[in-house]
Amino acid sequence: LVADVFRRQESLARVRETLPTWLDQERASAVNLVKNKLQTLYRTLSLDKSDVWGIFARSSQCELEFPPSLVKRISPFQQVLVVQALRPDRLQSAMSLFAAKALGLKHLSGGNFSLKRVVSLETVATEPILLVVSAGSDPSQDLLELAESSVGKDHFHQVAMGQGQSEIALQLLHDCARNGDWLCLKNLHLVTSWLPTLEKELNSLEPHESFRLFLTTEVHPRFPAILLQISLKLTYESPPGIRNNLLRTVESWSPEFLSNGSVTRAQAMFAVAWLHAVVQERRTFIPQGWTKFYEFSQSDLRAATDILERLLVRAGNGKVPWEYMHGLMENAIYGGRIDNTFDINVLRSYLLQYFDQSLYNQDPTRNRSLVQDVNLPAGNQIKQYMEIIRTLPDLDKPSYFGLPSNIERSAQR
Numbered sequence: 001l002v003a004d005v006f007r008r009q010e011s012l013a014r015v016r017e018t019l020p021t022w023l024d025q026e027r028a029s030a031v032n033l034v035k036n037k038l039q040t041l042y043r044t045l046s047l048d049k050s051d052v053w054g055i056f057a058r059s060s061q062c063e064l065e066f067p068p069s070l071v072k073r074i075s076p077f078q079q080v081l082v083v084q085a086l087r088p089d090r091l092q093s094a095m096s097l098f099a100a101k102a103l104g105l106k107h108l109s110g111g112n113f114s115l116k117r118v119v120s121l122e123t124v125a126t127e128p129i130l131l132v133v134s135a136g137s138d139p140s141q142d143l144l145e146l147a148e149s150s151v152g153k154d155h156f157h158q159v160a161m162g163q164g165q166s167e168i169a170l171q172l173l174h175d176c177a178r179n180g181d182w183l184c185l186k187n188l189h190l191v192t193s194w195l196p197t198l199e200k201e202l203n204s205l206e207p208h209e210s211f212r213l214f215l216t217t218e219v220h221p222r223f224p225a226i227l228l229q230i231s232l233k234l235t236y237e238s239p240p241g242i243r244n245n246l247l248r249t250v251e252s253w254s255p256e257f258l259s260n261g262s263v264t265r266a267q268a269m270f271a272v273a274w275l276h277a278v279v280q281e282r283r284t285f286i287p288q289g290w291t292k293f294y295e296f297s298q299s300d301l302r303a304a305t306d307i308l309e310r311l312l313v314r315a316g317n318g319k320v321p322w323e324y325m326h327g328l329m330e331n332a333i334y335g336g337r338i339d340n341t342f343d344i345n346v347l348r349s350y351l352l353q354y355f356d357q358s359l360y361n362q363d364p365t366r367n368r369s370l371v372q373d374v375n376l377p378a379g380n381q382i383k384q385y386m387e388i389i390r391t392l393p394d395l396d397k398p399s400y401f402g403l404p405s406n407i408e409r410s411a412q413r
Contacts, residue, residue, distance in 0.1 A: 022050045022057045023086065030085040038081070044073055045082065060405050062087045063094040076101055089408065093395055107394050114251075115139070115234075116146050123232060125177075125207040130231035131216045138297050139236045140186065143214060147182050151210065155181040161191045170201060173213070180210030189220040199227050242400055243392040245277035249301065250389060255382045264320070264360045265312050266380035267368070271354040272308055274370060276301045278350065279334055282401050289401065291340045303333045319357065326351045349402070372399045 019028050035042045047053065052067045059065040063083055074082070076098050083094040100108050123129055131139050140158070147156030157176060159169045169185055176183040188195060202213075215231065217223060250273060258266040280296050282289040307328050311320060329335060329351055330344065338344050359368060359376065368376040374392075377384040398407045 020047050020050055020053070022053055023047070027086055030088075034081070034085050041074065041078055041081070045070065056087075060408075061093070062090050063097050093408075096395065115142055116149075118232075118234065119146065119150070119212065123212060125209050125211040126205075128202065128213040128215050128227075128231040130228070130233045131214060131236045132233060133216055133218055134235075134237040138299060139214075139216060140184075141298060141302065143184055151180075151182055155179075156184070157181060158184045158186060160186045161188055161194075166191070166194050166197070170197075173198075173201060173205075176213075177205050177207035177211045180208030182212045182214070184214040184216065186216045188215055188217040189223065192220055192222040192224070195224050195227055199224060199230075202230070240281075241394055242274075242277040242281050242396050243389060243394060245280060246273055246389045246392070247386075249273040249276065250382065250385055253382065258380050258382050258385070261312070261380060263378060263380045265309075266385070267360055267376045268308055268312065268320075268355070269305060270376065270385050271359075271370060272301070272304045274374075275329075275334075275350055275354055276304065278401060279347070281396055282346075284396075285401070285403060285407055288407055289403065290343050290346070292343075294337045294343075296334060296337060300333050300337075304329060307333070320360070322355045322357060325355050371402075373397075374400075 019025065019031060023031065031047070034045075052069065056062050056065050056067060063079070066079060066082075080091075080094050080098050084091050096108055100106070119129070133139060144153075144156065144158075147153065157172050159165055159172060161169065172183055173185075175181070185198075216236075250270075253269075258269060276296070279294075283293055286293060308325065311325055315321065326348070330348055335344060335347055338347060354370065359370070368378070370376055374388065377388065398405050401407075
């Protein structure tokens with residue numbers, strides 16, 4: 001065993017001595033592994049030619065900057081292996097690119113989740129709808145709005161499960177099943193010992209065809225497998241990336257939501273949606289982005305749009321009091337979840353950048369840059385904002401967050 005350790009150390013030392021100067025010494029072990037296990041690939045790479053690999057070594061998107069002489073000689077999967085060995089800071093991006101090419105997709109992310117579409121097309125009275133929620137997501141308000149438009153507020157009932165709620169939940173279950181109402185039992189992960197009782201009740205039900213049962217839970221190791229099997233399972237979480245986050249928000253708005261107001265109102269609403277996406281996606285870069293994980297949720301977005309609506313109505317055609325927006329967002333809405341001075345300063349800088357009178361000047365010749373490469377359109381049609389969103393990349397640029405370009409190295413490792 002000792003001899004093997006010494007041999008490996010000697011081999012690694014020899015590799016470090018022969019390692020090209022353009023490569024980080026930390027990659028010696030990975031290069032040695034490729035050399036020993038993938039000898040043909042190693043010879044094909046010709047890593048000693050620093051002039052060939054120079055652009056790849058310096059690029060912030062090295063997965064797109066392979067030497068032209070090699071692209072046709074190694075397979076897409078071998079390119080992933082090379083990135084893993086030489087530039088692991090870009091491995092996640094390389095894997096996403098490989099998967100998209102292999103599946104023939106332009107974007108890896110699927111279509112945006114529509115609870116209304118799922119409920120109307122894929123659910124029946126005898127099958128519970130299980131919503132598996134994660135931090136930063138809360139389906140309660142979406143369910144309430146859907147119920148109001150589908151069956152009416154009076155026919156939608158909710159129970160937050162906990163101590164003493166079991167009997168109430170079972171009584172409501174039978175009443176709603178008989179009357180064809182909708183019922184939502186929330187936080188089932190808090191009452192896993194009671195769930196076998198719920199299973200028995202569900203098996204004995206003969207519900208009205210309009211009845212729908214919604215269940216929400218966080219992931220829990222003791223959640224009954226049988227209840228999982230008999231339910232329609234949906235994951236309810238914040239969509240990954242600014243692009244998908246914005247798509248989800250803007251697609252939830254009707255065309256009239258923007259077009260019935262002024263251009264300034266439409267622009268400011270989009271800025272709120274952008275802020276919401278940025279503060280959620282900045283969590284990818286903990287601890288450099290935020291110092292900890294904050295549970296920013298859809299309720300924050302709704303509160304922010306409500307506050308903005310009231311400020312704009314009060315201002316009329318006059319000057320919008322953006323300082324009120326800054327104060328409420330910093331001290332109550334998003335800032336109410338933050339407990340670190342550094343993070344508060346970050347939020348404050350976003351508010352000053354996104355909600356400033358100079359950004360909403362109606363002069364078409366003036367710059368309306370929300371962030372680098374993203375300009376606010378001079379209109380209030382929802383299709384104008386959707387066009388901007390669709391031009392955004394799947395993988396967020398660090399500049400969208402005001403972070404340095406090399407921040408991805410810490411996030412993708």
